[in-house]
Amino acid sequence: MHRIPLKAWCVLLLVGVAACGGESEPTPSGVPGAPRSVTATPGDTLVTTSWSAPENEGNSPIQRYVVRALRNGAVAHSQEGTSTSLTLTGLTNGETYTLVVAAVNAQGEGPASAPSEAVTPRVIPGAPREVTATPGDRSAEVSWSPPEETDMPVTGYTVTVRQGETVVVAQTSTELHATVSGLINGTAYQVTVAASNAVVAGPESAPVAVTPVSVPGAPRVWVHSRTATVLSFAWEAEDTGGSPITGYRVVLRQGDTVVETADTTETLHRFRNLTTGTPYRFVVIAINAQGEGAPAEFEEQRPCAIPGTPALLQAQPQDGQLILTWSVPADTGGCPIASYRVDVSEGGGGPSTRFETITETRLVVTGLPNGQYHVIEVFSRNEAGLGLNPARVQATPYSAPGLPGSFTATPGDGTVLLEWTRAPVDGGPLWRYVVTVEPAVGDTDTFYLSPDDVSRRLDGLVNGTTYTFTIRADNRAGQGPTATTQATPMAP
Structure with a gap:
């Protein structure tokens, strides 16, 4: 039987204690435990990392720490320091790293920490330069120069349009220009541009102002008045294009012949000495600082007077109804009769029943009481309006006789x-x-x-x-x- 030397017993005892006691006891070699809670913040070719000291310093105080940057599992760079934070430099922008930290004392280097979250060193691109915004129709054409070069190329830009503090549009571009649409003509906006690389976006450029504008839209037109030899048109500029209206151009045509052209700042114009009953076409164009807008062409109109009294009005009584017939007035005012208005009222000022838009010269008025006489008035209407003098007749509805x-x-x-x-x-x-x-x-x-x-x-x-x-x-x-x-x- 061989004796085990005392020194060997001591070694075995130390191994057993380490195996049973965990990190709270010195490691067999006396090196420190693993650092904890490693964090990493990226910078330009660097990462700033911090950690907590190991719970177990080993058999002697910690002298330093070793920080290793791992790329694809292999050590790409390492650096030492004596505090629990360190800026690891010399890294490659755009590459992804994880960091591990090991503590070192007099007995040697302890185990590595758990790896940090992945981190990518990067350069923050500068702000784009020479930003311009050219107004268009409900749009703006934005262009710029790239920021100062870094070792990380710019991969794209973000164009942001704001109205006050509200972001209206945020649009990306890989070019040095972008067309931003969907804006409102006449509204003031602020435009900024920010550059991005593969990792991070940079600051926005100084804002530039832009107000989208265009030529005016087509005005809304209506007939203001007319006589036998005069046509008056009025209009309203519903879409100014975002720029004040400076004037209007009005044109009157007879067929393809231009009868009269005029420039005006008013919104009403009279054309005089026209031929009664002749159809004319009216065109008006709004103008602003951007130029002439879309023309508004009104349907053909005729100068004419209001019509006279309908002729030969008759009322045939029947059971609970009257059959009314009449003829076109002898004086149509120079324009075709468009419709008739029929008023039926009970004799003695009773309630009336009005029939607008009667285009025929015959109307059956039903639902009338037998034995009550009624007053019927028929007005004629043409393009100039409703005639002033109606045809008038009185009639009493009644039924057919009974059996003798x-x-x-x-x-x-x-x-x-x-x-x-x-x-x-x-x-x-x-x-x-x-x-x-x-x-x-x-x-x-x-x-x-x-x-x-x-x-x-x-x-x-x-x-x-x-x-x-x-x-x-x-x-x-x-x-x-x-x-x-x-x-x-x-x-x-």
């Missing part, structure tokens, strides 16, 4: 006496009675009788022949129902 009562036929020698009682009416007078006979009396089979008649003798009949008689009452509202009777004339 007690219709009898009393025969005699070659004759028959027809008798009846008056047909009832609802609001309108009888026009006539109509009597028919079958077979005919001679060449006549229909007799038209006075509305006051209540009997009629028909002579010249053939004894022994049976005759069929009908009677109805008519008025302007229509024909009433028919009553029928028969009789056979006989000699005494």
